[in-house]
Amino acid sequence: MIHKVKNDEGEWVENQNQIAELAVDFFHRFYSAEPIERDLSIIDCLHAGVTEAENQMLVAEPSQEEIRARVFSMNPNSAAGPDGFGGDFYQICWGIIKQDLSNLTGRCVENGALDVRKVGIQDQTVGQGIYLVQDRKDKAI
Structure with a gap:
């Protein structure tokens, strides 16, 4: 069991429901990153x-x-x-x-x-x- 975590504002959160919400929010943001625009023209210079x-x-x-x-x-x-x-x-x-x-x-x-x-x-x-x-x-x- 996790007893406390820091939220994005640096405040300690001890309520289990809030800790669960923070965890879900963290992983949701972590795994739903914005797509990265890549410039693939650099590949043209590879042998x-x-x-x-x-x-x-x-x-x-x-x-x-x-x-x-x-x-x-x-x-x-x-x-x-x-x-x-x-x-x-x-x-x-x-x-x-x-x-x-x-x-x-x-x-x-x-x-x-x-x-x-x-x-x-x-x-x-x-x-x-x-x-x-x-x-x-x-x-x-």
Whole structure:
């Protein structure tokens, strides 16, 4: 329980209802800031860090072989990820799940999202796609 707070005028407030009102008012103002006008012309002076060829490689849908290589590079004894499965599951069940995992990774690339909620899939094996993208990024550098 909060016993007292200072209001905007620097006065101590001890009444619980007033403290609650001050808290609500503070967070309302905090999270409803005015939009900031940004001058994006400064971006014009930045140099591209990735060539067009590198960009095409990064945004291309990964092949099933790339995905397989990433799955089999995982430690089979790794701790379970958010989906509840460790590396051994993916490796042992590769023959069964390869098409689903390839489809998931492709949909993530296609939608520009690695968040399973954005691609409409409940299974969270999307982590494999994240590692694949990171691997491609490392090779491009």
